Amino acid sequence: MSGPLGRRFDVVVVGAGVLGCAIAAELAQTALSVCVLEAAPDVAEGASKANAGITSSFYAPPPSIECELIGESNDGWEELCGRLNVPYRRIGALTVAFDDDGVRGLDELETQVRAAGVKVERVTGEQARRHEPLLTDECIDALYYPDEGIIDPVRLTWAYAELAALNGAELRFRAPVLDVARDGDGRLSAVVTPEDRIACRYVVNAAGIGSGALSALAGGEEIRMWPRKGQYWILDRDFGQTLSRIVLPVPTPTTRGIEVAPTTNGSVLLGPDAEEGGDAEDRSTSAGNLRKIFAETQRLVPTVSLDRAIKTYAGSRPAADEPVRLRFDARVDNLIHAGNRSTGVSTSPAFGRRVKALLADRGENTAARPDRVTSLPPVPRVLLEADPVTVLDRRPGDAMVVCVCEQVTAAEITAAVTSAVPARSIEGVRKRCRATGGRCQGSICMAGVILLTANAHGIDPGQVGMGPGGGSVGCG
Amino acid sequence: MIINSPVGRFPFEVTGVGLVDGRIRLEGAMGTWPTSVEVTPSELPRIAARLVPRSAAVGAAVLGSAAALALAARRRSRRAA
Amino acid sequence: MGAGLAGLAAALELAAHAEVELVERLPAAGGSWQFDHPAVRDLVGRCDRAGVRLTMGVTALRWIERRLLLIGPGTRAWREADHLVFAGGTRPATPAELPLFGARVAGVFAGTVAHHLMEAHIALGRHLAVCGSGYWADLVLAEAPSHARVTVVGGDVPASPRVAAAWPGYAPVEVRGRDRVEQLVIERDGHARAIDCDCVVLAADQRPIRNVDGAITATPDVTYVQLCADTLTPDAVVDHAIATVAGLHGRNST
Numbered sequence: 001m002s003g004p005l006g007r008r009f010d011v012v013v014v015g016a017g018v019l020g021c022a023i024a025a026e027l028a029q030t031a032l033s034v035c036v037l038e039a040a041p042d043v044a045e046g047a048s049k050a051n052a053g054i055t056s057s058f059y060a061p062p063p064s065i066e067c068e069l070i071g072e073s074n075d076g077w078e079e080l081c082g083r084l085n086v087p088y089r090r091i092g093a094l095t096v097a098f099d100d101d102g103v104r105g106l107d108e109l110e111t112q113v114r115a116a117g118v119k120v121e122r123v124t125g126e127q128a129r130r131h132e133p134l135l136t137d138e139c140i141d142a143l144y145y146p147d148e149g150i151i152d153p154v155r156l157t158w159a160y161a162e163l164a165a166l167n168g169a170e171l172r173f174r175a176p177v178l179d180v181a182r183d184g185d186g187r188l189s190a191v192v193t194p195e196d197r198i199a200c201r202y203v204v205n206a207a208g209i210g211s212g213a214l215s216a217l218a219g220g221e222e223i224r225m226w227p228r229k230g231q232y233w234i235l236d237r238d239f240g241q242t243l244s245r246i247v248l249p250v251p252t253p254t255t256r257g258i259e260v261a262p263t264t265n266g267s268v269l270l271g272p273d274a275e276e277g278g279d280a281e282d283r284s285t286s287a288g289n290l291r292k293i294f295a296e297t298q299r300l301v302p303t304v305s306l307d308r309a310i311k312t313y314a315g316s317r318p319a320a321d322e323p324v325r326l327r328f329d330a331r332v333d334n335l336i337h338a339g340n341r342s343t344g345v346s347t348s349p350a351f352g353r354r355v356k357a358l359l360a361d362r363g364e365n366t367a368a369r370p371d372r373v374t375s376l377p378p379v380p381r382v383l384l385e386a387d388p389v390t391v392l393d394r395r396p397g398d399a400m401v402v403c404v405c406e407q408v409t410a411a412e413i414t415a416a417v418t419s420a421v422p423a424r425s426i427e428g429v430r431k432r433c434r435a436t437g438g439r440c441q442g443s444i445c446m447a448g449v450i451l452l453t454a455n456a457h458g459i460d461p462g463q464v465g466m467g468p469g470g471g472s473v474g475c476g
Numbered sequence: 477m478i479i480n481s482p483v484g485r486f487p488f489e490v491t492g493v494g495l496v497d498g499r500i501r502l503e504g505a506m507g508t509w510p511t512s513v514e515v516t517p518s519e520l521p522r523i524a525a526r527l528v529p530r531s532a533a534v535g536a537a538v539l540g541s542a543a544a545l546a547l548a549a550r551r552r553s554r555r556a557a
Numbered sequence: 558m559g560a561g562l563a564g565l566a567a568a569l570e571l572a573a574h575a576e577v578e579l580v581e582r583l584p585a586a587g588g589s590w591q592f593d594h595p596a597v598r599d600l601v602g603r604c605d606r607a608g609v610r611l612t613m614g615v616t617a618l619r620w621i622e623r624r625l626l627l628i629g630p631g632t633r634a635w636r637e638a639d640h641l642v643f644a645g646g647t648r649p650a651t652p653a654e655l656p657l658f659g660a661r662v663a664g665v666f667a668g669t670v671a672h673h674l675m676e677a678h679i680a681l682g683r684h685l686a687v688c689g690s691g692y693w694a695d696l697v698l699a700e701a702p703s704h705a706r707v708t709v710v711g712g713d714v715p716a717s718p719r720v721a722a723a724w725p726g727y728a729p730v731e732v733r734g735r736d737r738v739e740q741l742v743i744e745r746d747g748h749a750r751a752i753d754c755d756c757v758v759l760a761a762d763q764r765p766i767r768n769v770d771g772a773i774t775a776t777p778d779v780t781y782v783q784l785c786a787d788t789l790t791p792d793a794v795v796d797h798a799i800a801t802v803a804g805l806h807g808r809n810s811t
């Protein structure tokens with residue numbers, strides 16, 4: 001194969017979603033050299049941006065790999081998120097039943113959850129309403145999961161990427177893997193992007209919805225993948241402050257159902273629905289779906305109101321016949337599949353460790369380097385501080401608020417645009433620190449955010465990225 | 477002096493002028509905010525050539541005040557007033 | 558909170574009866590009217606003489622149990638107060654508020670943002686679709702480069718030579734495009750049509766800016782002074798502010 005000769009890496013990770021970044025963060029702390037190749041212009045542009053940010057304590061009945069991975073991940077969130085400055089709260093979830101069918105559904109679910117060894121309480125409607133006062137009077141019976149939590153999934157992805165980069169991993173964006181090279185034994189010897197040919201000893205397929213195509217390209221197993229789209233409303237923090245738990249209906253075989261979920265930045269999500277097929281890149285929202293979503297969530301929490309809606313969004317789960325893949329390919333000896341349809345965020349810590357273990361099984365030295373970085377420098381997030389005065393008195397230079405709705409300081413934005421894996425777009429800034437993501441959707445601060453981003457990268461403001469697809473502010 | 481930045485128009489009162497590390501430094505306040513403007517001699521021809529900086533990036537460099545840029549002031553045009 | 562004309566007028570009105578502090582995010586009074594507008598200068602002088610404490614360049618973030626959180630260069634404090642008068646200005650409606658669905662792509666701007674960027678000579682597109690008429694739309698039309706084709710959706714048809722096409726009575730309902738907006742679907746009485754554009758400016762439907770936690774919706778210890786209209790005169794803003802706070806004095810002293 002021709003083309004410029006790029007660097008050689010021990011491991012190439014394809015995809016900078018939550019799984020690819022979690023894996024890179026873990027491997028970069030060893031002696032292995034790591035390169036992450038991402039087709040999009042930034043981290044977390046696929047499913048990892050479109051999810052509800054719930055760290056599940058239970059999803060699929062045992063025995064299942066999903067159950068194991070959730071179990072391996074769920075106890076460690078406080079410690080991990082403390083080290084990586086990722087907003088996280090273990091707030092608990094309620095699955096609620098309205099009628100006899102629902103009660104039977106809960107019976108079955110309870111058996112599965114108990115078999116998985118996950119903490120759960122069966123509660124009456126009355127008790128459930130004590131856990132969540134906004135819950136409907138219609139609820140007659142419920143399961144309460146105290147260990148369920150909420151996390152900022154994009155911030156988590158970015159934090160993993162930062163940790164990987166600080167430990168020496170190379171992250172390349174706008175670098176879709178379009179081809180591979182194989183040696184005589186059918187092992188992958190290099191991957192090819194439009195710019196470069198990157199030699200490697202292992203390839204991790206963390207390409208989300210693109211995993212099937214990548215496997216085909218690599219001569220690996222056939223993985224049938226399709227998008228399962230979900231849409232959401234986001235309601236204002238003003239309403240979010242009154243909601244304390246995740247509220248879900250009884251799940252169906254394919255989804256957890258349309259839920260009412262607080263987020264770590266105080267807002268509330270209504271959604272997601274589940275629509276099979278279509279275009280994986282399609283992030284458009286539609287009035288019809290969103291109307292239905294609202295009606296269903298209103299049944300759970302009657303006080304939800306679209307007067308408090310600040311945004312809608314959509315994204316696709318990477319659905320596959322094998323929803324969770326974490327293993328070597330059956331045909332290509334040095335290709336690892338790492339994919340998860342519905343609980344990629346919840347299982348990401350375990351994915352990192354398990355991929356490391358897979359490589360250790362192959363005789364690779366995966367011992368942690370003594371000089372590795374394990375935490376990220378904290379930047380105070382005013383919004384999450386009970387008393388910002390005390391915090392900012394220690395850092396008076398940070399006391400300049402740019403995005404008032406989300407209480408984001410210039411220091412937070414500067415950190416987002418100058419970090420190891422910096423934001424290069426308005427979307428990138430929003431993802432990292434929430435600026436422009438609040439109730440006015442950047443009506444007041446967006447021009448300032450554009451200029452700070454342009455200055456950080458020495459580019460013209462018109463060149464600053466805007467939409468998720470990579471379009472920029474300026475045109476013509 | 478008036479700072480007419482793309483994100484707001486504010487009074488700038490100069491309280492001191494000096495040379496710092498070969499740069500001309502204007503000390504002052506933009507409204508209530510302490511603000512300084514630093515210009516290197518090599519920038520002067522560029523400024524002179526343009527007189528009024530057009531692009532926001534150049535404006536930003538000349539202003540030297542992230543604070544000023546970070547704020548989106550809304551302008552009501554003279555016509556509306 | 559808010560030292561535009563409304564906040565200045567409200568502060569002055571209340572100063573005769575109460576101890577008043579006027580807090581403003583920007584480093585000078587005036588808000589969208591700007592610091593050197595004669596009405597602003599006049600009110601700032603009168604506020605000063607009436608003993609209003611002017612705290613400029615400091616952002617109010619939270620109002621909890623009659624304490625206002627203030628953050629800014631040089632000021633980090635919780636200020637105790639009996640009542641908050643919120644004069645935070647207005648902005649155009651967001652996509653969720655309109656509501657406008659469809660693709661999330663580059664090229665869709667709030668009128669406030671579009672205006673700032675155009676003023677900085679950043680080209681936002683060759684074919685602009687401006688939704689709504691009135692204050693923000695006028696500013697954007699005034700700044701639109703001469704080579705850009707402008708279509709106005711909804712509102713009154715502005716008497717501007719800059720407007721190539723207008724669709725009065727229509728509302729924007731869906732954005733289409735891949736990386737950047739390519740079409741805006743607009744609707745009137747159930748009739749939809751798609752117009753080609755590479756930039757959408759949302760300038761319709763003025764909403765009050767609400768950005769202080771605890772003072773987002775109606776609350777007994779907050780009074781909102783935010784006149785929402787497509788076009789405003791200084792007199793209208795001042796009169797509205799005075800009328801709105803008129804009933805306040807005496808209330809907290811009893």
Ligand SMILES: Cc1cc2nc3c(=O)[nH]c(=O)nc-3n(C[C@H](O)[C@H](O)[C@H](O)COP(=O)(O)OP(=O)(O)OC[C@H]3O[C@@H](n4cnc5c(N)ncnc54)[C@H](O)[C@@H]3O)c2cc1C
Pocket residue numbers: 014015016017018019020037038039040044045046047048049050051052053054055056175176177178206207208209210211214228229230231272315316317318338339340341342343344345346347
């Ligand atoms: C609506 C919805 C709700 C969800 N809710 C939750 C939840 O509450 N909790 C939870 O744990 N999980 C949830 N999930 C699931 C979770 O989001 C996914 O499991 C997880 O994001 C998958 O991560 P990933 O890194 O595999 O995929 P992605 O984030 O999609 O990343 C894959 C990346 O690979 C890149 N790529 C693809 N092909 C190539 C190529 N050839 N070359 C280079 N790069 C390539 C893509 O651009 C993409 O960035 C939800 C998902 C959705 C859509």
